[in-house]
Amino acid sequence: MTNPAAFRDSSNWSDGYYELAIQVGSTDDAPLQAVLSALWSAADVHGCFGHSDREPEEQDPVPCTVGSLAEFGHLHGQVRLPTGRMVVCGCVAIRGGDESSDWLDFYVPVGALDHAGIAYWDGRPFFRSNELDSWLAAIGADTYKSASFSLGVIGFEVSGCADASTLAGKLPQTRDIGYLLPQGDVLHYGAANT
Template sequence: MTSPASFRDRTNWSGGYYELAIEVGSSDDARLQAVLSALWSAAGVHGCFGHGDREPEEQDPVPCTVGSLAEFGHLHGRVRLPTGQLVVCGCVAIRGGDDSGDWLDLYVPVGALDHAGTAYWDGRPFFRSGVMDDWLAAIGIETFNNAPFSLGVIGFEVSGCTDASTLAGQLPQTRDIGYLLPHGNALHYGAANT
């Protein structure tokens, strides 16, 4: 049986990504670092590695930093799902430059979810997992409490599907994905409802 925590098993990294995508709010290394550190801690990620094709025991850990993200493209680790299963996970930054802010995505590959036996699709024309959504929302809320951000979205490959300026502080009434939207010092979770 395939272990969903195996880095070397390429099927764990297949099928796309279920993710918490965070619009950091600016293109500033210090702010991105604060959100990255808070996110890694809130998710309880085990390890931080630059290579997703070698087991953690076969490589040296790397610092959980913006510099490591720039060097390796993605950071990899293992995270414990709400079901108790340990699975591979990763993180990537999408740098916005001068015109737009940065995004930071924490993801669990669908292949690892399959191997962990996590139900994430119920016949709808898009991927959905209420268990994963609620878990990622809790991670986002804890992250926000330590490093505020502009917006979080939760679901299957949701990074960049909207932004805080488009939402203008309002949750959509009909939601195909989950939203974490700041109101003052609090973060409000609007679960997917379609």
């Protein structure tokens, strides 16, 4: 059986990402760093590495920083799923440039989910896992306690599919993805309901 926590197994990193994508609310490094640090801690990620093609014991860890994200493109580690299985995971920043906000995406690749035996698709025309959605929502809520953000979205490759300013503080009635939306000082979770 394939080990879903193995970095060197390229099939673990395949087929896209199931993710918690966070709209930081700024393009400055400090807020992005705050969200990155809080998220890595909230998810209880094991290690922080710059390369996905070497096992953790074959490389030196890197600092969990915006600088490391800029240098390596992605940060990689291992995380324990709600089922207890350890899998590879990663994080990437999508810098806003001239836009109003950066995004930070924490992800578990679908290949690793397959190898861990996670059911994430049930015949719908899109990927969904209620178990993973709840887990990622809890990670997002814990992250928000330490580092506020504008919006979190949860699902298969969801980064940038919604925008806090467009939502204007209101959760959509019909949701193909999960939303973590601050309203005042409270973070509300709207689970996918389609």
